[in-house]
Amino acid sequence: MKLHSFFRSGTSHRTRIVLNLKGLAYDAVYVSLAKNEHHQASFKTLNPQGFVPVLETGSDTLLQSPAIIEWLEEQYPEPALLPADAIGREKVRAIAAMVGCDIHPLNNKRVLEYLRQNLQLDDAQINAWCSKWIQDGFSALEQILVADQQRDKFCYGNQPTIADAYLIPQVVSAQRFNVDLSAYPQINEIYQHCMTLSAFQKAAPEQQADAR
């Protein structure tokens, strides 16, 4: 498999975590968002949206990290990254959606470029924009995590799930935007715990060859 990715991209990062948790080998193809390589025609042939990640399986080109992650889960069911019961799966997918649908898209490069170039916001205003959506999402998520009596060291239960794969990159991004993580002790604890696992360590942005 070939993963087209960028080290700092949260959607690439979550996909790397899932690949690593499942013990799947892949070749990384680096697409520099910093150099706007995602706008190149050759990349847009692969993904007309011009977004990373893209996963080439050998027979298919897979787009959209949620769909790629669900495909990996179906194709490589062990270890399972979704709970066995329907309510558990709903809860894990809900956390993933809080990050994937309600936080991450608002902090994306293209959104920030629009704020900077079209709406003339400065760095401080853009930082405030990013922090706001991360804080709103993390405040709600923190309450959900506190209320879950069954929870152990991860977002759900005592095994890593897709929810953790979404959350950890968002924590990394929160750090970049100087969000004070001490306001979210459960999220911080999950982050600290996940980062003791090699699947998460290996997926970290600074470990990627294109970060150097």
Ligand SMILES: N[C@@H](CCC(=O)N[C@@H](CS)C(=O)NCC(=O)O)C(=O)O
């Ligand atoms: N919904 C898509 C979003 C993909 C996405 O936005 N990727 C970002 C990197 S995290 C990207 O390629 N951004 C390029 C840009 O915003 O110009 C997914 O989850 O795969």
